[in-house]
Amino acid sequence: MSEVDNKTIPPVISVEGLTKQFGNFKAVDDITFDVAKGEIFGFLGANGAGKTTAMKMLIGIWKPTSGEGKVAGYDIYSETEKIKRNIGYMSQRFSLYEDLTVWENIRFFGGIYGLTREELREKGSALIDRLGMGEKKGSLVASLPLGWKQKLSFSIAILHTPQIVFLDEPTGGVDPITRRQFWEMIYEAADRDITVFVTTHYMDEAEYCNRVSIMVDGRIEALDKPAQLRKDFNAESMDQVFTSLARKATRSAD
Amino acid sequence: MQLLLTFIAKEFKHILRDKRTLLILFGLPIVQILLFGFALTNEVKNSRIAILDHSTDEMTLQIANRLSASAYFDVDRMLQREEEIDAVFRRDEVKMVIVFPSNFRETLLHTHKADIQLIIDGSDPNTATSILNYATAIINDYQESLQGNPSLPLTITTETRMLYNPQLKGSYNFVPGVIALILMLVCVLMTSVAIVREKELGTMEVLLVSPMRPAILIIAKMVPYLVLSFVIVGIILVMGVTLLDVPIRGSLPLLLGESLLFILTCLAIGLLISNFTRTQQTAMLITLLGMMMPTLVFSGFMFPIENMPIPLQLISNAIPSKWYFYVVQAIMIKGLHIESIWRETLILTGMTLFFLLVSLKKFSIRLT
Numbered sequence: 001m002s003e004v005d006n007k008t009i010p011p012v013i014s015v016e017g018l019t020k021q022f023g024n025f026k027a028v029d030d031i032t033f034d035v036a037k038g039e040i041f042g043f044l045g046a047n048g049a050g051k052t053t054a055m056k057m058l059i060g061i062w063k064p065t066s067g068e069g070k071v072a073g074y075d076i077y078s079e080t081e082k083i084k085r086n087i088g089y090m091s092q093r094f095s096l097y098e099d100l101t102v103w104e105n106i107r108f109f110g111g112i113y114g115l116t117r118e119e120l121r122e123k124g125s126a127l128i129d130r131l132g133m134g135e136k137k138g139s140l141v142a143s144l145p146l147g148w149k150q151k152l153s154f155s156i157a158i159l160h161t162p163q164i165v166f167l168d169e170p171t172g173g174v175d176p177i178t179r180r181q182f183w184e185m186i187y188e189a190a191d192r193d194i195t196v197f198v199t200t201h202y203m204d205e206a207e208y209c210n211r212v213s214i215m216v217d218g219r220i221e222a223l224d225k226p227a228q229l230r231k232d233f234n235a236e237s238m239d240q241v242f243t244s245l246a247r248k249a250t251r252s253a254d
Numbered sequence: 255m256q257l258l259l260t261f262i263a264k265e266f267k268h269i270l271r272d273k274r275t276l277l278i279l280f281g282l283p284i285v286q287i288l289l290f291g292f293a294l295t296n297e298v299k300n301s302r303i304a305i306l307d308h309s310t311d312e313m314t315l316q317i318a319n320r321l322s323a324s325a326y327f328d329v330d331r332m333l334q335r336e337e338e339i340d341a342v343f344r345r346d347e348v349k350m351v352i353v354f355p356s357n358f359r360e361t362l363l364h365t366h367k368a369d370i371q372l373i374i375d376g377s378d379p380n381t382a383t384s385i386l387n388y389a390t391a392i393i394n395d396y397q398e399s400l401q402g403n404p405s406l407p408l409t410i411t412t413e414t415r416m417l418y419n420p421q422l423k424g425s426y427n428f429v430p431g432v433i434a435l436i437l438m439l440v441c442v443l444m445t446s447v448a449i450v451r452e453k454e455l456g457t458m459e460v461l462l463v464s465p466m467r468p469a470i471l472i473i474a475k476m477v478p479y480l481v482l483s484f485v486i487v488g489i490i491l492v493m494g495v496t497l498l499d500v501p502i503r504g505s506l507p508l509l510l511g512e513s514l515l516f517i518l519t520c521l522a523i524g525l526l527i528s529n530f531t532r533t534q535q536t537a538m539l540i541t542l543l544g545m546m547m548p549t550l551v552f553s554g555f556m557f558p559i560e561n562m563p564i565p566l567q568l569i570s571n572a573i574p575s576k577w578y579f580y581v582v583q584a585i586m587i588k589g590l591h592i593e594s595i596w597r598e599t600l601i602l603t604g605m606t607l608f609f610l611l612v613s614l615k616k617f618s619i620r621l622t
Contacts, residue, residue: 059463081465089463095456099271100264111260112466157460166463 012037012164012195013058018067020053027053029218030067035197037163040190042209042226043199046246050218051199052168058197059166060084072163085113088157088165088194092172096153098142102133105141106156113160127155147178154185158194165189167198171205183208203239212238214245221245257466261474268448269478279444283436283486287493290428301385302330303350304342309358317370317396321352326388343375350374350385429494430582431555433487433513434575435546437520440483442545445524446537448475453532468617476521483517484510503589509582512595515602516578522609523574529616549575577602 011034020028028050035041045051056062058071060080069076072086096105106124115123128134131151141149150170158165167186171179183205186196198209206212206226213223222229222245226238233241269276303321307314322329330348333339342348353371355361362368372389376382452458461471487510494500502509523545531537550556552570559570570576577598584590584598592599 061459061462084463084465087463089460091456091459095460097264097268097455097457099268104264104267108260108264109460109464111257112461112464114257114465 010037011035012039012073013041013069013071013197015058015069016067018054018057018069019065020050020057020062021065026218028057028064031215031218031220033213033220033223035164035195037195038190038193039211040186040196040198040209042206042212043197043215044201044203044206044212044242045199045215046201046249049215049249051215054215055166055168055197055199059087059089086163088160088162090153090157090165090167090170092169096141096149096156099140101138101140102128102144102152103137105152106159109156110159115160123159127159131155146174147181150174150178150182151185154182154189158189161192162194164195164197167196169199169201171200171202179205203237203242206238206242214242216245216249221248258470258474261470262477265448265474265478269482275444279440279482280486280489282439283432283490284493286432286436287429287490287497290432299325300328301326301349301381302347303327303352304331304333304339304348305329306333306336306339306351306353308356309354311357311359313359313362314354317354317393318352320392320396321389324388324392326385326392339373343373346375348375349381350389352389426500426583426587427555429490429498429500430579430586431553433490433582434516434553434555434579435549436486436490437483437513437517437578438541438545438549438575440486441479441517441520442524442527443538443541444482445475445479445521446527446531446541447534448479449525449528450531450534450537453528454534472525472614472617476525479521479524480514480517483520484514487513500586502586504585504591508592509585512578512581512585512599512602515599515606516574519574519578519602519606519609522606522613526609526613526616529613548573552576553579555579574602574605577605 013033013035015034016032018028018031019026031054043051043055053062057064057076058069060071060076060083063077071083074080074082074086076083097108100108103124106127107120110120110124128137131148133148133152136144136148141152144152154165154167154170157167171182174182179202186198186208190196198205200206209226211223211225212229213220214229215221222232222241224232229241230236230238233244235241235244305318305321307318318329321327327350331342333342333351339351339353342351351373353373355369355371358368358370370393372386374382374385449458452461462468491502491509495502524541527537527540527544531540552559552566552573553575554570555575559567559576562570581595581598581602584595
């Protein structure tokens, strides 16, 4: 895995003092970070720590209460439509239509990102070839094994070659082997210069990231390379790092 | 535009591949029409009655003959004693017993007044009312036929005069009712469930994150159900006209136009419900309790609104299907034109716009 130099490459996500408040409750409390191009950035935190809220502000679904932010070079307040064109998104687990075929899913999701007929044919076929799913092209997604569904879902999320792909707990409830295969696909995407922003609460997955941030009660309590964090916290694994931070949490899970 | 078509095609695939739902969608109106038309009818045909004749004169025999000659009644037996009345009812052998007092003819001719007692099984009030109406009508008929004594007042007199539906045909009531009910079901329930299902699957999030405009999503969800509903309205109308002899006295284009308006109302309500709910079950419950029940109770389809207490009458005004039901009945049965129903049309249009605006507003709020 190549080390990323944050100084020379302009960040593809930059956030400063980002806050989201619901009434008196600060779901996200003054967070600041940068993500470099081609980086795999792990966004960690317990349930209810504010990961999903923070991500929703980055992908243009929710407006922040205060703070600044740019995603793919566009402002998260005023240019959400442009942000949407330049990112890919995969929600918790896979979100494909089970009653549509593999090809119909590709065509539909490609279509909503404005791919033309030719682009669809070209990129869609390349996707099918890469996944080795040629024979399954006309099968309903419901009939595919879990691992394939997930790979397909990820491939579709990056079909329009976005600058950044946001993955919201993409491996929830999936077995370790499938998770491992899934991370191989994430590396391939990063090699193609697609920045990966991934939330997870599997600490073994945190080790796969270039850098991770750990959120506790709406704040980012730690942000560095996994190896550095282990060293700083004098821990053997990311799990221990996380536990020592999460112990401070006062919020209960949502 | 290309995108919208792709999206609509996708929605149609969802519907067409869900064979069970499809069967319900098309089976339900057919079954309902058949049920209401042939099984659950309030109409009375060949009801068995008994007669207890203390007089047995020329007049009572004539009345008995008229009753049994009608299509509504079969004189099942003649009773001899009062005690038998209770027994025949308890064994459910007859629906009505007619009791003529002794010296019926003499009393009538001399005092110009005579009583006939009608004892009716009231366990099913709808049937009982029909039986009462038919019987009094036949007796009144007989009274009028007594030439030379035109003003012989029999105690049983009815003021019931049925405009448009002299035979009290139930189908005149339930064909418009079934249309309103099915449209509610298809448009409100199916639309809200179709949108909420995407929320449950997580695909809605993906759609909201995509650069696609929300209007496209909404239109694409509505179009297939609009088409489907129109087909269903057609099926019900054809069945109503051919099988149940329900007339379409007014203009068919007007009827279809009003139906289109009501379909839009329902779609807007479905959209609204989908905005407030997260699971398909909740959407279904809200639709069934919040929409179907009021449609059944307050549209005038099953229970006459005029007979309700004032507060309930006021509530009924808020139910869109009441207005649609009125309009359909007015066009089909009474043959009225737009001049007579513009007020109802306007109310429906207003409701549609209101629901659409609220749900669109809500939808865009969720995006920011």
